[in-house]
Amino acid sequence: GNSVTQMEGPVTLSEEAFLTINCTYTATGYPSLFWYVQYPGEGLQLLLKATKADDKGSNKGFEATYRKETTSFHLEKGSVQVSDSAVYFCALINQAGTALIFGKGTTLSVSS
Amino acid sequence: EAGVAQSPRYKIIEKRQSVAFWCNPISGHATLYWYQQILGQGPKLLIQFQNNGVVDDSQLPKDRFSAERLKGVDSTLKIQPAKLEDSAVYLCASSITNQGREQYFGPGTRLTVT
Numbered sequence: 001g002n003s004v005t006q007m008e009g010p011v012t013l014s015e016e017a018f019l020t021i022n023c024t025y026t027a028t029g030y031p032s033l034f035w036y037v038q039y040p041g042e043g044l045q046l047l048l049k050a051t052k053a054d055d056k057g058s059n060k061g062f063e064a065t066y067r068k069e070t071t072s073f074h075l076e077k078g079s080v081q082v083s084d085s086a087v088y089f090c091a092l093i094n095q096a097g098t099a100l101i102f103g104k105g106t107t108l109s110v111s112s
Numbered sequence: 113e114a115g116v117a118q119s120p121r122y123k124i125i126e127k128r129q130s131v132a133f134w135c136n137p138i139s140g141h142a143t144l145y146w147y148q149q150i151l152g153q154g155p156k157l158l159i160q161f162q163n164n165g166v167v168d169d170s171q172l173p174k175d176r177f178s179a180e181r182l183k184g185v186d187s188t189l190k191i192q193p194a195k196l197e198d199s200a201v202y203l204c205a206s207s208i209t210n211q212g213r214e215q216y217f218g219p220g221t222r223l224t225v226t
Contacts, residue, residue, distance in 0.1 A: 004154070036217075043116075044155070044203065044217040089154050098168050099145055100215060102154025 002027045006090050006103035013080055013110050021075040021106045023064075023090035031092040033057075033066055033073040034100065038087045047075075047088070080110045114138065116218035118204050124224045130192035133221045137185070137206030143167075144181055145215065146189050147203040155203055161187065194225045 007022040025031065035047040035057070048057030053068035062077045073090060090103040117136040125131050137144050142163050147155035158177065160167040163184040172179070176195070181187040191198055201220040208214070 043219040044205075046214065046216075049214075091154070099147075099157035099160055100155070102156070104152065104154050 002031065002092060002094050002101050004090050004092055004101055004103035006088075006106050009087075009105075009107040011106060011108045013108070015082055015110055015112050016079045017110075019075070019077040019080045019084075019108065021088055021090075021108070023073045023075065023103060025071050025073065025090075025092050027071075027092055027094055029094060030068075031094045033064070034091045034093070035062070035064055035073070035075050036089040036091060036102075038089065038105070040086070044089065080108070082110045082112050084108060085110045116204055116206055116216055118202075118218035118221055120221055121219065122222045122224075124226065125194055127196055127225050128193040130190065131194055131223060132191075133189045133202050133204075133223075135187045135189070135204030135218060137187075137204070138208075138216055141206035141208050141216075142184070143207045143209065144187050145205040145207075146179055146187070147205065149201040149203055149220070151200070158189070158202075191223075194223075196225050199223055199225045 003026045005024050032051045034049045036044045037047045038044050048059040050057040050066035056065045064073050064075045087105045087107050089105045091100045144161045146158040149155040159169040159172045159179045161181040164181050179189045201222050203220045204218045205215040
């Protein structure tokens with residue numbers, strides 16, 4: 001079946017450090033891939049998405065590239081800020097296009 | 113544009129009691145989802161509606177959970193009777209199409225069963 005695996009957290013970084021959160025997936029066909037973010041006390045928000053192989057999603061300085069050959073969608077940011085502290089979820093939706101399948105989430109904590 | 117609204121935000125009940133959650137999706141969104149998010153895990157789909165019809169309820173524990181979306185707008189999710197393992201955040205999401213490509217989430221209802 002379809003599944004998403006994320007690196008375990010928490011990830012603790014200093015401000016301006018480089019961030020990578022690994023995400024790999026298992027799916028039949030060609031799923032769409034997403035990163036959602038959940039800030040403390042808030043609901044899930046779509047951060048970025050990619051719908052086909054080699055697409056790069058980007059938003060707020062975050063990037064992720066859909067790599068079909070490695071079934072990965074790693075999230076990166078060149079210089080994190082304290083305000084990026086949140087829980088990040090990798091997710092996919094299969095070609096049937098029903099509901100999202102989420103990873104377990106990775107907590108990011110950025111200190112000044 | 114108003115987002116997805118949910119109420120209540122928090123609820124504490126004893127096991128074997130019943131509880132109901134309410135969701136109002138974004139205006140014009142035909143598809144509505146209920147997810148359960150247990151602490152330390154990602155959200156898991158419970159049920160998906162397209163207008164007022166059920167598209168997928170394969171992971172809904174139907175012996176205790178029920179949901180409806182009368183008139184194809186608001187939705188309620190009910191648990192009766194609640195168990196300890198139902199403690200979780202219940203998230204409502206909506207999307208404009210049934211392809212689920214862009215889902216918008218509400219703030220969630222945090223349920224604690226004691």
